[in-house]
Amino acid sequence: MIPPRDDLQQMWRAGSGGLAGPTAELIHNVQGKMLDFDRTIRWRDLRETAAAVFIAIVFSWFAIRGGAPLERFANIWLAGWGVCIVFFLRRYSQASRKPLPDMTLSAYSHALQERYERQIRLLKNAKYWYVFPFWVGMMLNAVAYLEHHGSIVRFLILSAGVTVFSGAIWWLNESIAAGYIESKRRELLARMENGED
């Protein structure tokens, strides 16, 4: 049985002032947004693939062009790393996608939090799938350079540069980016349970 309307319900029902514009206009805007959404997804996919293809082509070209076996191996390694990055970036973009809103409200808020957690895990694991393979490839190149040119000073400068750069990427992912997403996750949790404003 439906209980009689209370005062709050009556007051609420009267609160439709400033209603959204005509439906036809709304549908038109929605279709426009839909096209923008599709274009954004296509452009992102294209950009990621193009970046990886570029990296793979450049290092493959270095490998084909010649050099010592170690240098070739390092360049093939880096070309392979470029291809792997595409795989992981695609995984990252999937992890970043919002959950489907058809689920119950509690399942959806869990899914939103899990989405943050997936992003955090992926960023914390960047040292394995992003930083370390890059560092290995570049260090192999540095060793090949040392073998070929015999300049220990240049080798040390190159190694230090690659290591500092890799360390910075690691730190950015693990501390800054993951920390930022973690704070967002906590904020969402607080808003769900404690309210805000």
Place this chain on the structure above:
Amino acid sequence: MRSETEAGSEREATLVRLIEQYKPALWRLVSSYEAEPSRREDLFQEIALGLWQAIPRFRGDSSERTWLYRIAHNIAISALDSRRRRERQESPMSSSADYASPTHAADEAVLEDEQRQALFDAIRRLPAVDRQLMVLYLEELSYEEIEQISGLSQSAIATRLSRGRVRLTEAVRGKERRHDSAAR
């Protein structure tokens, strides 16, 4: 087999029907999340977009009404979360009181308007879960329907609604008291 054009037209017709049928309810829902009119419009569009995307997935496992409220609330929560993230670096927005009606007018219509405003402001200040439940209650959905939408048990719903009703009633009465003392 139906052509893609036919499916597209059917989908559009469904969206138009849903919007027409639930427009006032969706607008009230949007108003429980956003105080500023332009943001309400944006959120309304976000919800319509979400419905457009979700229409092909609707299999009739639940009623259309509960399905629609699930989508609308979930999109609203998510959109609010995204907006707050974007605004974090910017200066704080003006409070919802900026959109309230004048406080010193004495006639009854103004008081009703102020009370309604106080009700919406109080709903916006509720924790997200309580706000969702309160909106569903105010839209006069049954406990069974609220359970289907929220995924919470009926006893949990009752507890949260009872707490929410007290907060909202206090907010509305507080506005009434302030109005009375201002009139004197």
